[in-house]
Amino acid sequence: MSEHSRDGGKRAAGRRRRKSSRRRRALVIAAWTVAAGVLLGGVGVGWFYARLNSNIKTLDFDKALGSDRPPSADDGAMNILVLGSDSRGGDNSEYGQDDGGSARSDTAMIVHLYAGHKKAAVVSIPRDTMVNRPSCMLSNGKPDPGSSRTMFNAAFSVGGGVCTGKTVEKMWGIRVDHYIEADFTGFKKIIDTLGGVEVTTTKPIKDNFSHLNLPAGTHKLGGEEALGLVRTRHGVGDGGDLGRIQLQQAFIKALSKQVKGIGLFEDPKKLLDLADISTKSLTTDKPLGDVNSLMGLAQSLKGIDTQDMQMITLPVTTDPIDHNRVAPLPRESKMVWDALSADQPIPAEATANSTGDKGTVGEIVR
Incomplete structure (x- = not known):
């Protein structure tokens, strides 16, 4: 079966998926890393420290990618x-079953921390972006030859996070220094343990597929509703993935704003509960796969205010061959990755003509 078939055939980048089993909305992991700074900052001794370390799953990312990499x-x-x-194993099975047994990643971001770690840039990569995927190792240890035209998120189905990282490096010449992956269920539990997240919707959001019905106004969202919000496509914009990225x-x-103002260090039980939940839900590269390393990274993220976080979508347009997909804008995409490689802000010109950063979906939630 081809990768195109495994992903369910053609589907308009601006249209909804018809099968409920396709409506997978993995979660905003930049939020996980922000939360990790608060979660792990006060935990570091005794049996609980060892327990947190044992919770974290790791990938030997550097070894798998080898030496032929960007500097x-x-x-x-x-x-x-x-x-x-979006694996349907364990608690995630309530969101449907995997097609062909493969997990997928519907949310992908490159988080760039600038030197000094006072500012960050986040580049969201639409899952329907057509790319040239390099050869990767399958989960059974056999090589896959790669593909000259395939959707970006097919790399995760073929070879997990390692293949996705290799695709990023080969396509855009930027080094992937670290890897973080999380799942549906952990996100939901974290939101519930935090006591919910307050958001203001400037317009009503109703999506029967994600069981979300929010009138305009301020809402305190529990884990289930928060999950529905970041998964929804049908309740905002034109029902496409690009609008969903803006919402996320x-x-x-x-x-991020709420986590900083919660005062978790005044509630040790909540702090430990959150640390336990988050580490159980994480898969990282080996250098990040312990509490001390995550704590160091999280402390850096903790000092970055939202006004110092530039967030864009990879510059894309409608794919000229398949209008149900999107394709990177070559010149504009190069501007993005060149800027980050030089540790410079992404120029506004890079997103001026991008379909991904048009629209006002991101203004619906504040």
């Missing part, structure tokens, strides 16, 4: 590949 920065800047996994980016900012 690392030597000034402290770094790029983190952040994925939301708005939610990240709302969550």
Whole structure:
């Protein structure tokens, strides 16, 4: 079966999927890393420390990608590949079953921390972006030859996070320094343990597929509703994935503000509960796969205000061959990755003509 078939055939980038089993909305992992700073900052001794370390699943990312890679920065800047996994194993089975047994990643971001870690840039990559995927190792240890035209999120189905990272590096020449992956269920539990997240909707959002019905106004969302919000496509904009990305980016900012003001260190039980939940839900590269390393990264993220976080979608347009997909704008995409490689802000010109950053979906949630 081809990768195109595994992903369910043609589907308009601006249209909804028809099968409920396709409506997978993995979650905004930049929010996970922000939360991790609060979650892990006060935990570091005794049996609980060992328990947290044992919770974290790791990938030997550097070994798997080998030596033929873009160079690392030597000034402290770094790029983190952040994925939301939609595996239907365990508690995630309530959201439907995997087609063909494969997990997918419908949410993918490159989080760039600038030197000094006072500012960040987040580049969301639409799952329907047509790319040239390099050869990757399958889960059974056999090689896959790659594909000259395939959807970006097919890389995760073929070879997990390692194949996705390799695709990013080969396509755009930017080094993936670290990897973080999380799932549906952990996100929902974190929101519930935090006591909910307050958002303001400037327009009503109703989506029967994600069971979301929010009138305009201010709402305190529990885990189930928050999950429905970041998964929804049908209740906002034109029902496409690009609008959903804008909505997720708005939610990240709302969550980031709230996490900083919660005062978790005054509630040790909540702090430990959150640390336990978050580490159980994470898969990282090996250098990040312990509490001390995550704590160091999280402390850096903790100091970044939302106004110092530039968030864009990879510059894309309608794919000229398949109008149900999107394709990177070559010149504009190069501007994005060149800027980050040079540790510079992404120029406004890079997104001026991008379909991904048009529209006002991101203004619906504040």
